[in-house]
Amino acid sequence: MTSMLLDAVTLMLIGMATVFCFLLVLTGCVSLLTRMAPEQASPAKQPQSAGNSPNSAHMAAIASAVAQYRKSRHSN
Numbered sequence: 001m002t003s004m005l006l007d008a009v010t011l012m013l014i015g016m017a018t019v020f021c022f023l024l025v026l027t028g029c030v031s032l033l034t035r036m037a038p039e040q041a042s043p044a045k046q047p048q049s050a051g052n053s054p055n056s057a058h059m060a061a062i063a064s065a066v067a068q069y070r071k072s073r074h075s076n
Contacts, residue, residue, distance in 0.1 A: 054062075
């Protein structure tokens with residue numbers, strides 16, 4: 001019985017050491033790759049032009065729909 005427990009503990013420690021070493025190597029590889037290949041600069045975002053913004057008629061329709069929805073929710 002004691003021999004089986006000792007074998008189980010030994011196997012567990014070997015497994016944990018193996019996983020630890022693998023994670024150490026993986027972390028090292030990722031760290032090395034980030035140093036070798038830095039992030040590429042992304043292009044600056046262009047501000048939205050006035051043509052993309054909703055006009056006043058759309059805004060009025062949205063406001064009306066929201067008000068009607070809220071009114072119908074409170075009446076139930």
